[in-house]
Amino acid sequence: AQSVTQLGSHVSVSEGALVLLRCNYSSSVPPYLFWYVQYPNQGLQLLLKYTSAATLVKGINGFEAEFKKSETSFHLTKPSAHMSDAAEYFCAVSFNTNAGKSTFGDGTTLTVKP
């Protein structure tokens, strides 16, 4: 069975500090991986996606993620946090046989302290 685990339901960083949100997946076939962001009382929007074209993926708002097959990980990073990055972040996994259906992690709430 395919699954995704986000380590840490809450992460707190200071403004200007490195953001690291962790995601590990379990899969028997090559995965497609996504990070989505959700601001309070809104829907999710896509930050970035891994499609096997490159292991380091750059997304919107200065975020990037690196696919590491040996570690089954797809951690999200940003070098310098802004107050506007405070939100909930979801990692998701899909496969080419799923035709769009994805499995989502439980989410990580990012707090940015001034």
Next chain:
Amino acid sequence: DGGITQSPKYLFRKEGQNVTLSCEQNLNHDAMYWYRQDPGQGLRLIYYSQIVNDFQKGDIAEGYSVSREKKESFPLTVTSAQKNPTAFYLCASSTIDRVVNEQYFGPGTRLTVT
């Protein structure tokens, strides 16, 4: 502008009443999805549809029903059989025929049942 609309944003109902949540998309996507979001539980799939007049149960379909009479529309009915209906409901859509089919989300409907 292409996108997904959900209405209303907030919905209040008395216990024992059925209620229908609207979801419309103009992205020409084949697949549509309904998720339920509760604090700390991430997104849980209720139903999904990949073609008109066909849909499949997700992980928590009990107490819910859907229809897909048009490609653009995928309404969700929360029935009185749903024991804990108060939640944030998200609708999404995606393509199904590309290498990677990320999901696009609507703004959500917050349902409160008392």
